[in-house]
Amino acid sequence: MTIESQRLQELLHKHLRPRVKEIDELGRYPGDFLRLLGEEGFYSQSPSDNLKLIRDVATVCVSTAFVVWCQTAAISFVSNGTSDELKQELLSSLLTGEVLGGTGISNAMKFYAGLEELKLVGEKTPTGYCLHGTLPFVSNLAPHSWFAVVFRTEDNQRAIALVPTDLEGVNLKEANGFLGLNGTATYSCQFQNVHLSQKYVVSEQADELIAKIRPGFLLTQVGLALGVTRASLDSMNNLQDKQNAVNQFLKVQPTSLENRLQRLTDLVEQLSDRSAIATVSFREVVEARLESAYLAMDAAQAEMLHAGAAGYVAGSHTSRRLRESLFLAVVTPAVKQLEKMLKSLS
Incomplete structure (x- = not known):
């Protein structure tokens, strides 16, 4: 270490x-x-x-x-x-960490997958853009933080900007009541005549920039699945000798999941190497992100079976990891979006 x-x-x-x-x-x-x-x-x-x-x-x-x-x-x-x-x-x-940053491009990722229209529109002004629209979910929005958005311009092009949360016209409404991950400072963000300075525009060629950063965007998400899978496997290994080793009779054992985790870890570390990220196969990236969601869910469910009634108690680490793994199936890009993306890449 x-x-x-x-x-x-x-x-x-x-x-x-x-x-x-x-x-x-x-x-x-x-x-x-x-x-x-x-x-x-x-x-x-x-x-x-x-x-x-x-x-x-x-x-x-x-x-x-x-x-x-x-x-x-x-x-x-x-x-x-x-x-x-x-x-x-x-x-x-x-x-x-002096400034905290969010990412408000869930809508944009769905747009590029052909699932939604862009929800933000930017009208060109002498000093930048005037933004209108609403983003339903943006996370990591602390006071005085910044977040990325993609908006459609009047000539039907796309641009990316970093927006400060305290900019006039940006209205935040906290979103909670989720099955898990309520402590993520997630808000609905409404833009009402938000005058955005040109210096806040990251790129007026959003299509090109998204294509460039999307592999890293997805691969770093895989880290969420690798971590929660590791925790579930450690829990299962600690339960092997409980109740006269009855868990040995379960069909899913830690060994098979360990093998999947190791293969996936090796792959994503190779794909995310900084020297290879620009030329990485995007299909491989999508496949890795999809496999990571399925692996996390399989591991968390297997942990619940190994833990038994103790894991079914509200507040247990086992039940938390089950909810956390399900988040990886619905966070953008969701499993169904990834499956659709794979079809289009075949």
Whole structure:
């Protein structure tokens, strides 16, 4: 274990594990932990490094790992965009956790998959754009944070911008009541005559930028599944000798899931290597993201069978991981969207 990995484990043990129940059950947003990760230098511009960070956090709490993923996605937009002003004024603050960042491109990802129309429209002004529309779900929106959006321009092109949450005309309404992941600072965002400065525009060629960053966007999401799968497997291994080893009679055993996890881990680490990310096969990326969702659900369900009644108790780690795994099936891109994408890539 490297010094950096050991330090991360110390932070997870001291600052996150004791708070998992309040994050999961009370919807407490772990913003201070996100800032701590930035202060300690864990955020990166490398998809490979961010994948491993998200994976390790997800072994403890997928809600926290998801907002870490949001932070790294915001970093990716700024670092790969064409706005030198944003790079100079915002990038370092996102990397250090001084500024927290969300990603409001769920709608855009569905647009590029042919599932929805873009919900934001931008009218050109002398100083930038005037934005109108509503995004139903944007996560990791702390006060004074920023989030990425994709909007349609008057000439039917697409652009990407980073928007500050306190910009006049941006109205936020908290979204909660989900089966899990209520502690992710998720909001509905309504734009009413929002005057966006040109310097906040990441790129006026959104189609090209999305194509460039989408592999890293999906691969870092896989870290969520790797982490929760690892946690489920560790739980199952600890239950092997319980009740006279009766779990040996279950059809799904940890060994088969361990093999799937190792193969997937090896693949996504190879795909997310920073030198290969620009030329990676997008079909392989989609297949990996899809397999990760199925693996997480299989592992969490198997853990429930191994845990038995103790896992079925509300508030148990086993029941939390089952809910967390189901999130990976519905978060954009959802399993059904990924299956559709694979058909179009065949």
